[in-house]
Amino acid sequence: MAGIESRVPSIWTTGWTDILNTGTWRNAIAVHQKRPAPCHGGCPVDGEIPVWVQQVRNEDFKAAWETLVENNPLPAVIGRTCHRPCEGVCNRAEYDGAVSINALEQYVGDLAIRKGWVFPVPPIELDQHVAVIGGGPAGLSCAYQLRRKGFRVTLFDANPELGGVLRYGVPEYRLPKKTVAAETRRIVDLGVNVISGQKLTGKDLGKIEQEYSAIFIAFGAHRPKSLPQFPDDADRVLDGIAFLRSVRLGSPAELGQKVVVIGGGSVAMDVAGSALRLGRQAEIIALEGREVMPAPEDEIEDVVAEGVRLIDGAMVKTVEAISKSLRLHCIKVKLDPDTPIGVIRPLEVSGTEFTLEADTVILAVGQDPELADWEDQVRVAKGMVEIDADYRTSRQGIFAAGDVASAERFVSTAVGEGRKAANSIAQYLGQPPALRDVTAIGAAQEPDVAFADINTFYFPPRDRSERDKVAAEVRKASFAEIRLGLTDEQALVQATRCFSCGACLECDNCVYFCPDMAIVKDSTSPLYYKVLEQYCKGCGCCLEECPRGAMGVREETK
Amino acid sequence: MSYQIDEQKIFNSGHAACPGCSEALAIRFIINTLGSDAIAVVPPSCIAIISGPQPLSSMRIPVYQTTLEASAASAAGIKRALLSKGNDHTNVVAIAGDGGTYDIGFQALSAAAERNEDIIYICLDNEGYMNTGSQKSSATPSRAYTTSTPAGKLTPKKNMAAIMAAHNIPYMATATTGYPDDLARKVARAMKIKGGLRFIVVLTPCLTGWGIPDNAGPKVSRLAVESGVFPLYEVENGQSYTLNYGPKGLPVADYVTRQKRYRHLSAEDIEFIQKEVDQNWERLQVKF
Numbered sequence: 001m002a003g004i005e006s007r008v009p010s011i012w013t014t015g016w017t018d019i020l021n022t023g024t025w026r027n028a029i030a031v032h033q034k035r036p037a038p039c040h041g042g043c044p045v046d047g048e049i050p051v052w053v054q055q056v057r058n059e060d061f062k063a064a065w066e067t068l069v070e071n072n073p074l075p076a077v078i079g080r081t082c083h084r085p086c087e088g089v090c091n092r093a094e095y096d097g098a099v100s101i102n103a104l105e106q107y108v109g110d111l112a113i114r115k116g117w118v119f120p121v122p123p124i125e126l127d128q129h130v131a132v133i134g135g136g137p138a139g140l141s142c143a144y145q146l147r148r149k150g151f152r153v154t155l156f157d158a159n160p161e162l163g164g165v166l167r168y169g170v171p172e173y174r175l176p177k178k179t180v181a182a183e184t185r186r187i188v189d190l191g192v193n194v195i196s197g198q199k200l201t202g203k204d205l206g207k208i209e210q211e212y213s214a215i216f217i218a219f220g221a222h223r224p225k226s227l228p229q230f231p232d233d234a235d236r237v238l239d240g241i242a243f244l245r246s247v248r249l250g251s252p253a254e255l256g257q258k259v260v261v262i263g264g265g266s267v268a269m270d271v272a273g274s275a276l277r278l279g280r281q282a283e284i285i286a287l288e289g290r291e292v293m294p295a296p297e298d299e300i301e302d303v304v305a306e307g308v309r310l311i312d313g314a315m316v317k318t319v320e321a322i323s324k325s326l327r328l329h330c331i332k333v334k335l336d337p338d339t340p341i342g343v344i345r346p347l348e349v350s351g352t353e354f355t356l357e358a359d360t361v362i363l364a365v366g367q368d369p370e371l372a373d374w375e376d377q378v379r380v381a382k383g384m385v386e387i388d389a390d391y392r393t394s395r396q397g398i399f400a401a402g403d404v405a406s407a408e409r410f411v412s413t414a415v416g417e418g419r420k421a422a423n424s425i426a427q428y429l430g431q432p433p434a435l436r437d438v439t440a441i442g443a444a445q446e447p448d449v450a451f452a453d454i455n456t457f458y459f460p461p462r463d464r465s466e467r468d469k470v471a472a473e474v475r476k477a478s479f480a481e482i483r484l485g486l487t488d489e490q491a492l493v494q495a496t497r498c499f500s501c502g503a504c505l506e507c508d509n510c511v512y513f514c515p516d517m518a519i520v521k522d523s524t525s526p527l528y529y530k531v532l533e534q535y536c537k538g539c540g541c542c543l544e545e546c547p548r549g550a551m552g553v554r555e556e557t558k
Numbered sequence: 559m560s561y562q563i564d565e566q567k568i569f570n571s572g573h574a575a576c577p578g579c580s581e582a583l584a585i586r587f588i589i590n591t592l593g594s595d596a597i598a599v600v601p602p603s604c605i606a607i608i609s610g611p612q613p614l615s616s617m618r619i620p621v622y623q624t625t626l627e628a629s630a631a632s633a634a635g636i637k638r639a640l641l642s643k644g645n646d647h648t649n650v651v652a653i654a655g656d657g658g659t660y661d662i663g664f665q666a667l668s669a670a671a672e673r674n675e676d677i678i679y680i681c682l683d684n685e686g687y688m689n690t691g692s693q694k695s696s697a698t699p700s701r702a703y704t705t706s707t708p709a710g711k712l713t714p715k716k717n718m719a720a721i722m723a724a725h726n727i728p729y730m731a732t733a734t735t736g737y738p739d740d741l742a743r744k745v746a747r748a749m750k751i752k753g754g755l756r757f758i759v760v761l762t763p764c765l766t767g768w769g770i771p772d773n774a775g776p777k778v779s780r781l782a783v784e785s786g787v788f789p790l791y792e793v794e795n796g797q798s799y800t801l802n803y804g805p806k807g808l809p810v811a812d813y814v815t816r817q818k819r820y821r822h823l824s825a826e827d828i829e830f831i832q833k834e835v836d837q838n839w840e841r842l843q844v845k846f
């Protein structure tokens with residue numbers, strides 16, 4: 001052998017460069033990393049949005065639903081009612097419009113109802129028994145999570161049917177009863193013991209405490225606020241919540257022909273839209289200007305398109321009873337910009353006085369929890385049950401969340417809080433703390449993927465599309481649902497638009513754009529790839545060419 | 559989007575290209591597509607450095623290092639020798655820089671094209687003599703700084719693609735590293751068309767020579783295409799033109815302002831380059 005080698009001319013090649021360790025050149029190395037997407041951070045239920053959206057894209061709808069219901073057992077409901085903070089922070093918003101996440105959620109939720117998908121039976125059964133007071137979104141979410149962990153759950157609700165505001169507040173044309181029923185039934189079918197039609201009082205607490213290992217209070221906020229300038233006139237001045245409830249129950253309260261709704265939030269829009277559908281003429285007076293009204297713009301747009309007259313930036317000063325109707329003396333107002341956050345002080349604009357005639361006035365100016373007989377049981381602050389960061393009340397073993405304990409009045413927030421409270425309750429009952437919701441290594445500490453981390457070359461522009469709505473002329477004539485779900489095709493287009501920020505889809509760009517062949521596929525890694533440290537020179541091309549920010553950098557000091 | 563390139567592992571890690579080098583990336587796509595039944599001819603250039611310090615090689619195929627003037631002649635000679643030994647399957651490919659193609663190897667290449675030698679000739683165009691310290695070549699574009707054009711080059715880039723197409727060779731294509739699929743497909747196409755000279759010019763951004771960050775090669779190469787500076791197209795037999803990726807309406811400013819070799823440019827200079835690019839595109843566009 002040695003003899004043959006000695007005859008090889010010195011200019012001939014005798015080996016390959018892969019024995020050279022070019023990894024010593026670098027001072028930083030790119031690492032595959034699951035990073036948090038902004039939509040996830042914005043989601044009140046901590047939804048793994050990029051994950052389930054990709055499952056939709058892969059047409060693995062069952063898996064998408066399963067991912068969704070990890071954190072939120074009511075996707076068809078939330079897909080219709082959420083205020084969509086996720087879309088507000090979606091990275092695609094900076095490019096060609098946010099992904100229609102909420103519409104996709106409705107799509108998956110509706111599909112699950114059509115297909116009859118059910119939750120799996122809890123893997124274990126524990127002896128500990130939790131009482132949940134209130135079957136609205138917060139209570140349902142908490143009961144669901146506790147059942148999944150194996151706890152026994154009894155759910156008390158004052159109403160005959162579950163759903164809280166979803167069932168007795170939000171009107172049919174925005175949220176069909178059958179949708180609420182389908183999603184609540186699925187939770188009950190997990191083995192939740194429901195005691196309905198029973199309104200508990202603070203005095204019941206002691207007894208429940210003896211029978212149950214822990215209690216979750218989630219009975220919402222149902223005591224209407226009132227306005228001093230309106231007379232106590234039960235025939236002509238109605239409370240919005242009670243009115244919506246009467247509509248939901250199928251026996252709407254008596255209304256005159258001309259209805260004036262006071263308020264600028266969701267409830268006011270729902271009241272006006274419902275009055276309109278009952279054949280009445282409806283006007284809304286809101287203190288705030290349209291841009292700053294608490295109701296989401298699309299809800300305002302909907303009722304205005306249907307023919308509700310909106311008078312924004314105005315208030316009723318005095319009310320005069322004239323024969324059968326009421327005369328409202330109103331004035332335009334501006335909001336004092338110098339008030340502390342959360343305080344509204346209207347400043348009258350002189351010379352803008354006007355009057356309105358109303359046969360019926362409906363007040364929709366907010367509601368507080370009914371805590372009169374609970375105050376001596378748990379500590380109450382600012383009109384709500386006081387809780388700490390773990391949803392614990394002042395009383396051992398009693399937890400609370402949702403509208404009863406929070407000023408953030410959203411369905412998705414109630415669901416998210418119900419879930420987190422369930423985790424706290426489980427911990428209180430001796431279970432180890434729940435794992436952070438972010439699944440991959442290190443993801444929790446990483447900053448959100450920013451738009452600048454997205455390589456838009458890989459994403460040809462494609463318009464955002466929203467669900468179609470029934471034409472205003474048609475929809476205002478009935479309580480039928482106004483929003484049409486996405487078609488299969490629209491849903492797939494939306495799912496394809498998702499950048500999948502921070503979550504690798506195995507596109508292999510990192511492999512192919514490495515000039516040093518220093519990245520290889522690794523089927524054993526949850527992150528799919530392995531960086532060959534002996535070769536990586538630290539150029540960062542992989543990171544730059546990753547379409548979705550699913551890589552990070554690790555500095556190396558030698 | 560997901561790339562589909564058949565990796566033969568013919569190009570090896572451990573080579574001496576700068577971190578992030580687009581020439582190395584181009585070589586990766588080219589020689590893996592060529593496969594093991596190939597012989598490469600490489601003249602002095604960064605490619606020669608990347609191919610390995612003796613006695614090691616980064617390429618698991620025979621590589622012959624020729625002189626800067628003679629890549630096409632050497633490749634043609636090797637091909638003829640193979641043929642005379644009865645081997646009609648091995649691809650002989652010259653992989654040369656722009657200096658070794660546009661300037662110093664030009665007559666050998668033009669002559670080989672005229673004789674329609676049965677070789678593939680690939681020029682990795684980084685727009686200058688980069689291996690020897692960034693001197694200008696005739697591939698250096700207008701106004702670009704090199705160490706030998708300290709105030710910016712006064713004359714435009716030589717249009718090598720047009721010159722080679724004008725030789726009426728069976729295949730001529732332009733490609734760049736930001737579009738690996740397109741580059742690999744063009745190499746495969748060149749392999750398929752046998753019996754004549756096939757030429758591909760690949761724009762390969764030089765990180766140090768152009769003054770761009772180590773991670774920016776592919777991105778800058780795409781900007782060259784999207785701004786119309788370097789359209790990707792193919793010409794068969796000197797007459798059948800196909801556009802693969804053309805300008806997307808991006809101003810050349812988006813391309814030049816990312817490169818330190820253009821940092822001395824005034825607004826008028828950029829305007830001048832924009833006009834030149836527009837004119838070139840107008841002239842080319844009519845051929846598709």
Ligand SMILES: Cc1cc2nc3c(=O)[nH]c(=O)nc-3n(C[C@H](O)[C@H](O)[C@H](O)COP(=O)(O)OP(=O)(O)OC[C@H]3O[C@@H](n4cnc5c(N)ncnc54)[C@H](O)[C@@H]3O)c2cc1C
Nearest residue numbers: 134136137138158164165200219220402403409410411414
């Ligand atoms: C008309 C209207 C429209 C709305 N629209 C939207 C919307 O589009 N999007 C959005 O995000 N949010 C909306 N909201 C707000 C949202 O509905 C609430 O924030 C959410 O329902 C709160 O959930 P919860 O579980 O805390 O309370 P609730 O939904 O109020 O549920 C409380 C439950 O407790 C029961 N209960 C009450 N007292 C007792 C008792 N003493 N004993 C036993 N049971 C009791 C009730 O029967 C009810 O079922 C709307 C609210 C209203 C009123």
Ligand SMILES: Cc1ncc(C[n+]2csc(CCOP(=O)(O)OP(=O)(O)O)c2C)c(N)n1
Nearest residue numbers: 602603604626655656657658686687688689
């Ligand atoms: C005839 C001749 N002149 C000069 C040189 C010195 N030389 C070696 S490599 C090189 C640069 C080649 O530039 P290019 O072909 O563009 O390749 P790059 O280094 O840019 O990859 C030069 C000038 C030489 N080897 N032969």
Ligand code: SF4
Nearest residue numbers: 039090091498499501
């Ligand atoms: S693009 Fe997808 S992952 Fe990124 S923020 Fe939007 S929905 Fe979330």
Ligand SMILES: [Mg+2]
Nearest residue numbers: 655656684686
């Ligand atoms: Mg060169």
